[in-house]
Amino acid sequence: EAQVTQNPRYLITVTGKKLTVTCSQNMNHEYMSWYRQDPGLGLRQIYYSMNVEVTDKGDVPEGYKVSRKEKRNFPLILESPSPNQTSLYFCASYPTRYTEAFFGQGTRLTVV
Amino acid sequence: KQEVTQIPAALSVPEGENLVLNCSFTDSAIYNLQWFRQDPGKGLTSLLLIQSSQREQTSGRLNASLDKSSGRSTLYIAASQPGDSATYLCAVGNYGQNFVFGPGTRLSVLP
Numbered sequence: 002e003a004q005v006t007q008n009p010r011y012l013i014t015v016t017g018k019k020l021t022v023t024c025s026q027n028m029n030h031e032y033m034s035w036y037r038q039d040p041g042l043g044l045r046q047i048y049y050s051m052n053v054e055v056t057d058k059g060d061v062p063e064g065y066k067v068s069r070k071e072k073r074n075f076p077l078i079l080e081s082p083s084p085n086q087t088s089l090y091f092c093a094s095y096p097t098r099y100t101e102a103f104f105g106q107g108t109r110l111t112v113v
Numbered sequence: 114k115q116e117v118t119q120i121p122a123a124l125s126v127p128e129g130e131n132l133v134l135n136c137s138f139t140d141s142a143i144y145n146l147q148w149f150r151q152d153p154g155k156g157l158t159s160l161l162l163i164q165s166s167q168r169e170q171t172s173g174r175l176n177a178s179l180d181k182s183s184g185r186s187t188l189y190i191a192a193s194q195p196g197d198s199a200t201y202l203c204a205v206g207n208y209g210q211n212f213v214f215g216p217g218t219r220l221s222v223l224p
Contacts, residue, residue, distance in 0.1 A: 043215065045214075046212065099164065101147065
């Protein structure tokens with residue numbers, strides 16, 4: 002089954018404790034993206050990747066890092082999480098920029 | 114910078130009604146527009162993708178139109194059902210910015 006898998010689905014952590022949210026897709030897509038969704042602000046892009054070792058900033062990259070060492074994986078790293086990074090995070094993948102996007106189920110992160 | 118708006122923000126209708134959701138964008142230099150459905154606590158499900166060269170796409174009871182020159186898209190839902198209750202998001206594929214999302218329309222279809 003074609004899918005985008007995010008882990009964990011829910012996470013509560015403390016300020017400053019490094020964490021990684023994993024994202025994996027089994028469709029051999031070139032493009033992958035990370036978004037955060039906040040009430041009243043909608044979905045905003047954090048980072049995107051056009052292929053292995055090629056990444057670029059989205060609209061809200063501050064406080065986040067990404068890497069794309071393999072085509073299927075695109076982890077989101079929070080080196081020193083802060084409460085303003087409490088949000089619902091989505092990973093997406095798509096074959097090319099001109100095609101349908103597939104989204105993961107989301108990761109609800111709470112930073113206390 | 115591309116901005117996407119959606120009207121109305123929320124909509125409540127009785128079952129069986131036909132309804133229209135609106136999406137507007139400020140920069141017409143897009144390569145596609147996609148409509149998504151989001152259920153509470155779940156991810157986004159793609160409903161329809163319209164390429165910039167197309168005028169409309171249909172899938173079952175859903176029809177999406179695109180008028181790129183005026184910066185508008187509409188999602189038409191025929192014979193609405195309670196199972197259609199969800200938040201509907203439009204996203205424009207933007208050169209240099211990838212997808213830019215609208216804030217969504219929260220739809221409730223009452224039995």
